Amino acid sequence: xxxxxxxxxxxxxxxxxxxxxxxxxxxxxxxxxxxxxxxxxxxxxxxxxxxxxxxxxxxxxxxxxxxxxxxxxxxxxxxxxxxxxxxxxxxxxxxxxxxxxxxxxxxxxxxxxxxxxxxxxxxxxxxxxxxxxxxxxxxxxxxxxxxxxxxxxxxxxxxxxxxxxxxxxxxxxxxxxxxxxxxxxxxxxxxxxxxxxxxxxxxxxxxxxxxxxxxxxxxxxxxxxxxxxxxxxxxxxxxxxxxxxxxxx
Amino acid sequence: xxxxxxxxxxxxxxxxxxxxxxxxxxxxxxxxxxxxxxxxxxxxxxxxxxxxxxxxxxxxxxxxxxxxxxxxxxxxxxxxxxxxxxxxxxxxxxxxxxxxxxxxxxxxxxxxxxxxxxxxxxxxxxxxxxxxxxxxxxxxxxxxxxxxxxxxxxxxxxxxxxxxxxxxxxxxxxxxxxxxxxxxxxxxxxxxxxxxxxxxxxxxxxxxxxxxxxxxxxxxxxxxxxxxxxxxxxxxxxxxxxxxxxxxx
DNA sequence: AGGTTGACACGAACTAAGTTCGCCTCGTAG
DNA sequence: CTACGAGGCGAACTTAGTTCGTGTCAACCT
Numbered sequence: 001x002x003x004x005x006x007x008x009x010x011x012x013x014x015x016x017x018x019x020x021x022x023x024x025x026x027x028x029x030x031x032x033x034x035x036x037x038x039x040x041x042x043x044x045x046x047x048x049x050x051x052x053x054x055x056x057x058x059x060x061x062x063x064x065x066x067x068x069x070x071x072x073x074x075x076x077x078x079x080x081x082x083x084x085x086x087x088x089x090x091x092x093x094x095x096x097x098x099x100x101x102x103x104x105x106x107x108x109x110x111x112x113x114x115x116x117x118x119x120x121x122x123x124x125x126x127x128x129x130x131x132x133x134x135x136x137x138x139x140x141x142x143x144x145x146x147x148x149x150x151x152x153x154x155x156x157x158x159x160x161x162x163x164x165x166x167x168x169x170x171x172x173x174x175x176x177x178x179x180x181x182x183x184x185x186x187x188x189x190x191x192x193x194x195x196x197x198x199x200x201x202x203x204x205x206x207x208x209x210x211x212x213x214x215x216x217x218x219x220x221x222x223x224x225x226x227x228x229x230x231x232x233x234x235x236x237x238x239x240x241x242x243x244x245x246x247x248x249x
Numbered sequence: 250x251x252x253x254x255x256x257x258x259x260x261x262x263x264x265x266x267x268x269x270x271x272x273x274x275x276x277x278x279x280x281x282x283x284x285x286x287x288x289x290x291x292x293x294x295x296x297x298x299x300x301x302x303x304x305x306x307x308x309x310x311x312x313x314x315x316x317x318x319x320x321x322x323x324x325x326x327x328x329x330x331x332x333x334x335x336x337x338x339x340x341x342x343x344x345x346x347x348x349x350x351x352x353x354x355x356x357x358x359x360x361x362x363x364x365x366x367x368x369x370x371x372x373x374x375x376x377x378x379x380x381x382x383x384x385x386x387x388x389x390x391x392x393x394x395x396x397x398x399x400x401x402x403x404x405x406x407x408x409x410x411x412x413x414x415x416x417x418x419x420x421x422x423x424x425x426x427x428x429x430x431x432x433x434x435x436x437x438x439x440x441x442x443x444x445x446x447x448x449x450x451x452x453x454x455x456x457x458x459x460x461x462x463x464x465x466x467x468x469x470x471x472x473x474x475x476x477x478x479x480x481x482x483x484x485x486x487x488x489x490x491x492x493x494x495x496x497x498x
Numbered sequence: 499a500g501g502t503t504g505a506c507a508c509g510a511a512c513t514a515a516g517t518t519c520g521c522c523t524c525g526t527a528g
Numbered sequence: 529c530t531a532c533g534a535g536g537c538g539a540a541c542t543t544a545g546t547t548c549g550t551g552t553c554a555a556c557c558t
Contacts, residue, residue, distance in 0.1 A: 013450075014450040014451060014453065014454055015450060015453060033506085033507095034506080034507075056543080056544060056545080057544070057545060057546085058543085058544065058545090066507075066508070067507085067508055067509065067510090068508095068544085068545075068546080069507080069508055069509075069510090069546080069547075069548090070506085070507050070508055072545095072546075072547080073505080073506055073507070074506095077545075077546075078544090078545065078546090126375075129378075129421060129424055129425065130424075130428060132432075133447065134447070134450060139454070139459065139462060140458065140459075142462060142469075143458070143459050143460075143461055143462045146461045146462065146465070146469075147460075147461050150461060156464075156465045156468045157468045157471065158480075159465075159468075160465060160468040160469045160471070161472060161476075161477050161480045161481065162480075162481075162484070163469075164472075164477055164481070165418065165477075165480070165481035165484060168417075168418055168421035168422060168425065168481075169414065169417055169418055169421065171421060172378060172417035172418065172420060172421040173417060175378055175379075176378065176417065179379060183381075198382065198383070201262075201263040201264060201383060202263060204263065204264060205263055205388070209389065209392070210388065210389075210392050211392075211396075212392055212395045212396050212399060213388060213391060213392045213395065215405075216395070216405045216408075216409060219405045219406045219408075219409040220391075220395075220409045220412075222406065222409070223410060223413075227410075228410050228413055228414075231407075231410045231411075231414070232410065232413070232414035232417075232485075234488075235411070235414060235484065235485045235488045235489070236481075236484050236485065236488075238488055239483075239484045239485075239487055239488040240484070252534075252535095282535080282536095283535080283536075305514085305515060305516080306515070306516060306517085307514085307515065307516090315536075315537070316536085316537055316538065316539090317515085317516075317517080317537095318517080318518075318519090318536080318537060318538075318539090319535085319536050319537055321516095321517075321518080322534080322535055322536070323535095326516075326517080327515090327516065327517095
């Protein structure tokens with residue numbers, strides 16, 4: 001059962017209904033075993049310290065003190081490592097018991113958790129955006145948010161689509177934020193800018209073509225901390241329940 | 250002036266205020282010249298026909314009938330090609346004259362334009378998400394949306410942040426949609442699923458851990474056409490102007 | 499107990515891709 | 529006509545994903 005890494009990957013995803021009551025005997029480790037867990041740990045370490053761009057099969061193997069080929073007994077390919085990483089991140093998300101009176105707050109909390117996990121591992125949200133929607137760990141988070149929305153009286157169809165929009169936004173936000181941070185330490189990045197420089201450039205744009213951008217350069221570049229994040233989440237969340245909640249309360 | 254590709258790239262981005270009234274004499278083509286425009290055309294052709302993953306320096310050079318090194322007299326690096334592509338896409342966006350009475354409609358129209366451009370070039374929104382915010386062509390679209398929002402009576406700070414959220418969502422949506430389409434023709438993709446298969450797998454999840462996902466599998470996977478897109482844009486847009494518009498009407 | 503087996507580890511190598519180097523070509527200027 | 533230099537291009541360097549074949553060791557079988 002533990003032979004084919006493709007089977008291992010499949011086990012992490014929602015499967016068709018073919019019931020399989022197979023045995024699950026894990027014959028304990030052999031010597032200094034490379035496991036999927038150790039690979040995930042090593043990969044997370046690489047991403048946390050050097051960023052997602054530095055995540056290569058070789059870098060992970062190096063952390064484990066071996067060569068790249070050694071990993072292929074446990075993973076299918078590099079995308080599989082992404083899958084493992086996102087899975088691990090999702091496992092760490094705490095899902096509250098749905099409270100109909102605090103559902104907006106609960107949604108915000110879970111989204112903030114996801115955001116902070118993403119930011120802790122810079123660039124990893126790229127992998128999240130490319131993730132296949134059957135990963136069991138991501139489905140668990142999906143289920144948790146879904147339950148909160150439903151408890152809040154949101155229509156199932158509305159809730160389902162809202163989850164999609166929320167995840168997309170959170171991942172996009174984290175990706176953008178990660179890249180801004182990342183670019184600060186890159187070599188070619190001297191032509192990329194911090195906020196003051198950005199404002200200066202916006203103000204230097206031609207007046208006829210960019211009047212608003214010039215005038216409101218400060219507003220366009222503002223948003224320290226997670227103000228932008230909170231604002232966007234507000235847009236998405238506060239508008240939910242317009243139908244259902246208007247009737248209920 | 251046309252020597253260094255870094256200068257060419259810089260010319261496409263917002264610059265600091267050092268006034269430069271330099272000459273702009275282009276000395277006409279020499280023989281069968283490789284130009285930035287031809288590179289952009291070739292790259293767009295590759296993305297449109299084979300997808301963003303197939304966009305390599307070599308594939309672009311191949312379309313132009315030359316080798317990879319020939320491009321480096323015109324581009325800085327591969328990210329520079331992304332920059333060119335997004336710029337070209339943005340140039341094609343039609344920005345309406347802001348109409349205070351139809352601002353929501355206008356925003357939806359521009360976002361739909363961007364979405365369709367992205368989808369026309371599958372996966373290209375990855376590049377859009379990684380784009381540096383000083384590209385002049387993207388700033389033009391930014392300015393256009395900004396003007397519409399301001400005409401609609403939205404507070405400048407609110408409008409600025411709303412643009413951010415809108416772009417992030419549109420790019421994320423297009424990326425997800427592109428990948429779904431892309432995976433249909435990949436080899437390893439037989440383990441990735443279409444909607445019916447996805448519903449079946451959701452329904453096969455354990456009842457205790459995934460009750461809502463099981464119950465509303467249809468809702469979670471629904472959304473043909475751009476229903477999800479329209480829904481999410483509605484969430485973002487309809488909630489705007491709550492302050493300003495409530496007073497004005 | 500000793501051989502057998504097979505899962506796992508791993509060095510080496512293959513391929514693809516981004517990038518650089520140095521030489522060549524060819525049009526223009528003097 | 530020659531010199532210059534921008535631009536084109538082949539070749540090669542580097543990094544990275546992936547595969548192949550072989551080695552190794554623990555458990556099992558006889």
